[in-house]
Amino acid sequence: MKKGLALVLTVATFASATFVSQPAEAAGERLNAWQHCGIGAAIFPDNGTASAISNIIWDLGTTALTSATVSKETCNSNLVRTAQFIDENYEQLETDLAIGEGRHVDTLLTMFGVEHPDRAKFIQQLRSSLVIDDARSNSEKAQTLFYSAQNLLAV
Template identity: 35%
Template sequence: MKKLIGAAIATLAVISVPAQAEGETHHRDLGDIYTQCGLGGLIAPKIPWLAVTTNIVWDLGLTATSSEITSPNSCKGSSAQAAALILETYPALERELAQGSGEHIDALLSTASCGGESRGEMSSALRAELSGLANQADYSQQSRLDHAKGFYAAFARQADAHACNLS
């Protein structure tokens, strides 16, 4: 309960941060960062209060702020959202692809606006891509970042092949 109250207070504080004056050379304000970056920006891009709350509860907003600091404007566009989602949830994506479905796969497919029949086809194609990646001789020695990079490349190929919109 204390964590929920703290998250609500932090949410209100972040949302109430005023926008920066035009012409300043600072990064976007925290409200924009917490609504457009991190896990919150991925799962609730059109519901600001939920995006902010998710980012704060998930990791106190560290992922959202670090992505903005290291790569300004990296949280814009579905391509950046897909890459961040893959990096942040790679182990869960592996499990869900092996099982055939799951919320992380659904979220990933949503970043590329894959709908209807293409969702099932994309999921099957991604399962095959992941199997190919996992069967590489050096897969077990690769870092999680390397796994995520390889899977993102496969995801981008499949999104293109299935006429999804990954921009």
């Protein structure tokens, strides 16, 4: 029994340290399937460690990984909600960023936790990361914008 518990704790620690969708941090949070998705996140929404352990004990994290891959909207993470917002509002975000201001870009900055003194600089940096390519889908461009914002916050 002790070996089984030690294995679960080791796997949970490894899982929480290694399964991250992107290396950059945003507002101090990293998306982690075992901590933010699956049954564990539903039971322990404010305790990532308990969530990861619960997911590992329940089904070795299979449900968490599936929900992170197939239905990200079920994951309990501000990063997931921010990524969804970008994906669903990409065209308006692109317009707002081109102009340098707007309701959608204000919402995005709030979701990422960008403080008012830093917003103009952040908008300028995000503008330079916009991908203008008709061959790419809006979802692909939204993903690039999301990762660019994460990388800017990590600096």
